[in-house]
Amino acid sequence: MSDINTHVLPGFMELLPGQQLEFNRIKQIILDEYQRFGFTPLDTPLVERSEVLLAKAGGETEKQIYRFMKGDNDLSLRFDLTIPLARYVADHFNDLTFPFKRCHIDKVYRGESPQKGRFREFYQCDIDVIGHNELSINYDAEIPCVIYSIFSKLNIGKFTVRLNNRKILAGLMNHLCLSEKASDVLRIIDKMEKISREELNQELSKLGLTEDKITKLLQFTSISGNAEKAIESLKDFDIDDTQYIEGVNELDQVTKLMKTMGVDANHFAVDLSIARGLDYYTGTVYETILDEHPNIGSICSGGRYDNLASFYTNEKLPGVGISIGLTRLFYQLNEIGLIDKQAKTIASVLVMPFGNEQIEIGFKIANAIREFGINTDILLDEMTVKKRFQYADRLGVKFVVVIGDDEIKSGNFIIQNMITGDKISLTFDDIASFLKNNIK
Amino acid sequence: MSDINTHVLPGFMELLPGQQLEFNRIKQIILDEYQRFGFTPLDTPLVERSEVLLAKAGGETEKQIYRFMKGDNDLSLRFDLTIPLARYVADHFNDLTFPFKRCHIDKVYRGESPQKGRFREFYQCDIDVIGHNELSINYDAEIPCVIYSIFSKLNIGKFTVRLNNRKILAGLMNHLCLSEKASDVLRIIDKMEKISREELNQELSKLGLTEDKITKLLQFTSISGNAEKAIESLKDFDIDDTQYIEGVNELDQVTKLMKTMGVDANHFAVDLSIARGLDYYTGTVYETILDEHPNIGSICSGGRYDNLASFYTNEKLPGVGISIGLTRLFYQLNEIGLIDKQAKTIASVLVMPFGNEQIEIGFKIANAIREFGINTDILLDEMTVKKRFQYADRLGVKFVVVIGDDEIKSGNFIIQNMITGDKISLTFDDIASFLKNNIK
Numbered sequence A, B: 001m002s003d004i005n006t007h008v009l010p011g012f013m014e015l016l017p018g019q020q021l022e023f024n025r026i027k028q029i030i031l032d033e034y035q036r037f038g039f040t041p042l043d044t045p046l047v048e049r050s051e052v053l054l055a056k057a058g059g060e061t062e063k064q065i066y067r068f069m070k071g072d073n074d075l076s077l078r079f080d081l082t083i084p085l086a087r088y089v090a091d092h093f094n095d096l097t098f099p100f101k102r103c104h105i106d107k108v109y110r111g112e113s114p115q116k117g118r119f120r121e122f123y124q125c126d127i128d129v130i131g132h133n134e135l136s137i138n139y140d141a142e143i144p145c146v147i148y149s150i151f152s153k154l155n156i157g158k159f160t161v162r163l164n165n166r167k168i169l170a171g172l173m174n175h176l177c178l179s180e181k182a183s184d185v186l187r188i189i190d191k192m193e194k195i196s197r198e199e200l201n202q203e204l205s206k207l208g209l210t211e212d213k214i215t216k217l218l219q220f221t222s223i224s225g226n227a228e229k230a231i232e233s234l235k236d237f238d239i240d241d242t243q244y245i246e247g248v249n250e251l252d253q254v255t256k257l258m259k260t261m262g263v264d265a266n267h268f269a270v271d272l273s274i275a276r277g278l279d280y281y282t283g284t285v286y287e288t289i290l291d292e293h294p295n296i297g298s299i300c301s302g303g304r305y306d307n308l309a310s311f312y313t314n315e316k317l318p319g320v321g322i323s324i325g326l327t328r329l330f331y332q333l334n335e336i337g338l339i340d341k342q343a344k345t346i347a348s349v350l351v352m353p354f355g356n357e358q359i360e361i362g363f364k365i366a367n368a369i370r371e372f373g374i375n376t377d378i379l380l381d382e383m384t385v386k387k388r389f390q391y392a393d394r395l396g397v398k399f400v401v402v403i404g405d406d407e408i409k410s411g412n413f414i415i416q417n418m419i420t421g422d423k424i425s426l427t428f429d430d431i432a433s434f435l436k437n438n439i440k
Helices: A018-034 A059-064 A082-091 A138-154 A167-174 A181-188 A198-204 A213-223 A228-238 A242-260 A326-337 A356-371 A386-396 A407-409 A427-436 B017-036 B059-062 B081-089 B137-155 B166-175 B179-190 B197-206 B211-222 B226-237 B242-260 B326-335 B354-370 B383-396 B405-410 B426-438
Strands: A046-051 A067-070 A075-079 A100-109 A121-130 A157-165 A268-271 A283-291 A301-305 A319-325 A351-354 A375-379 A400-401 A412-417 A423-427 B047-049 B067-070 B075-076 B098-111 B119-130 B157-167 B270-271 B285-288 B301-306 B319-323 B349-353 B375-376 B399-403 B413-415 B422-425
Touching: A018 A100, A018 A121, A018 A138, A018 A319, A018 A326, A046 A082, A046 B047, A067 B081, A067 B211, A082 A100, A082 A121, A121 A138, A121 A326, A138 A157, A138 A242, A138 A283, A138 A319, A138 B354, A157 A167, A167 A181, A167 A242, A181 A198, A181 B047, A181 B405, A198 A213, A198 B242, A228 A242, A228 A268, A242 A268, A242 A283, A242 A326, A242 A351, A242 B211, A242 B354, A319 A326, A351 A356, A351 A386, A356 A375, A356 A400, A356 A407, A356 A427, A356 B137, A400 A407, A400 A423, A400 A427, A407 A412, A412 A427, A423 A427, B017 B098, B017 B137, B017 B326, B047 B081, B081 B098, B081 B119, B119 B137, B119 B326, B137 B157, B137 B242, B137 B285, B137 B319, B157 B242, B166 B242, B179 B211, B197 B211, B226 B242, B226 B270, B242 B285, B319 B326, B349 B354, B354 B375, B354 B399, B354 B405, B354 B426, B399 B405, B399 B426, B405 B413, B413 B426
Parallel strands: A157 A268, A351 A375, A351 A400, B157 B270, B349 B375, B349 B399
Antiparallel strands: A046 A075, A067 A075, A100 A121, A121 A319, A157 A283, A283 A301, A301 A319, A400 A412, A412 A423, B047 B075, B067 B075, B098 B119, B119 B319, B157 B285, B285 B301, B301 B319, B399 B413, B413 B422
């Protein structure tokens, strides 16, 4: 043995089996819901040509990217799932049917400075609907339906999907004659929840905004909550800008449709302070927060964009999508105690043959239980009785099936509930159905 | 648009939605079976410290590895799932329960020269059982039970799990006074099926083997087929070498136990020409072939090893495991026409509201169908009737639910079977259960 460092790299998440099971359970719920809404799962390489990934990127992204040469190839690890989607759609355009709905759940890489809750390798869970030339705004309303469905199933407390429309902000900037400074102003607005009102004022003043404009801006971005009322207020502002009017109408349409589609009005709200990705989103934008843990920030974000793949194709591909940063979300749910720590093994049942002669019947019983869809382990090492039950206990299985000489002779097998300690004696034929009824 | 190359990198697999669905279906069957046998799924980073990956490697591996610097860190992409497992077990030793059973299905990277059916990014599907200090040989028999179960479910034709034991080969080398040349001889034997008898003779002669020894060796490695008979033949050789005897006894035990555990004797065979990984495996070794497509080679291989993590820890960790190279397998199944090309979307049903007023009831119907576990898409773009059905057809959904004015007025909705063209008129309450009964 040498002194090789076996710890996982800083900024990379590695879980013990029990936590991994919980992580996988959450990932599966997200995937199931995506699929249930008709988003077909895609898979693309983790490695891309650097020219593809860097076509649009710059600044932070370029610094954070994992880039390397292999032979003559300039390669990089993807840092999101959107650019690979753009490349995929451009490359396979003729083989796809539009509107094209896909989901993609996999790892992406960003070499950020490691800090609490920030990861260099992390799962993103994305869905997008891509149209050819145009895409109905109805899809802007379907996306939050999927979010609503997922977070209702995840059972991690009350959540709110917050909506805005970038056209409203752009129109307001026009109206305030701030179009040239728009991206700086929006960047500051995006930080609104993280900095004090005073700091906000200062930063906006520095950009040269008059007090009058700052007041109007803050009045405006403070509009939030109930969709109908918020949209009333927006109309009341009486801003005569085409983009503004279009944005308000779209927001109106989307929130009305969401209600129609069955999203509980308590679970969404208009929030005009959401700007998000300054040069990417062009219409509806979403964020999702856990009401009891607003400091976590948005756990699911996205929006509408005019053109997915302008760097790779001349086809116009408008779309709308969202992403859940699962690794970060899992980390945070764990921090606030929302991750179950009970599970340790995938198996619910451990079959325990005492001696080699008992293995045959042990395997038959194990297979019968598996036929009922129950994951079942069988202990094939020789151990003392005490060690066997220690093993079962440490594994965390719910039931043990004991197979010794007596059991084989009598045809009755002891099933022990490892949580309550209760024992029951059953014939071969009854074991599997008993376990099925007693495992959730 | 620039002239960026959007094609997937050579040696990387990227699938269209329909093929991706088939790929995922196979992957899910493998994962389900692994879990059903109590192998807990693990996930480790794709990026490791180069010192970890290269502790043992050398030669080809080192040349093929994707290695790069990020800041001061010398990093590499993993080229298998075994080394990460070794590091994981060494690092988390105190938190694991032994025997430790884990499965891991994910991508690995090898920068091989791209050629037909060889991939630089590919999925491995691994299971391993790791003991602490010792691990019963019973687990050597459980592993082929899992293989048997998976390939029975995959329904890709008759297959055979071939077994050997490295101790038998090592003992034979001893007996023939070839121990010093053993690894060269075994390397040639491993190629046996790929080269002619004449070439085999030549290569062995070059190593300095007498004709007598070559004959004995070939006689020996030609033993194959029915386990009982093969083991009889092995005993008949009457070789008085401790390792040889141990190996034959182990092979005897493992094959007997496999029968006990319910593996159909038509699906496994002893094959003494299997050597596999010369310095890694120490006992039982496995390969799996499709009987009707032997030229594909082994589709699932593995074996027993004495010590998993000697480079990372002083704990002795014997284990046994196998790996399915899924990307290569999928490619080959596709080549021989065993991959279904029907599926194109994850959704079985497309709900089709004609107009915005129909969306509310459309969404209610879609959600009711989803409640039955059926993946359901809803068309939210405005299109002509013709285009709508073209879309449904290209998507490849099985059923379309039509929602127009007439349907809402009458309360009866048309369900169209997209394969047969049959139509049926049903009330809201009957749609979901009808679809459930008519989708496999």
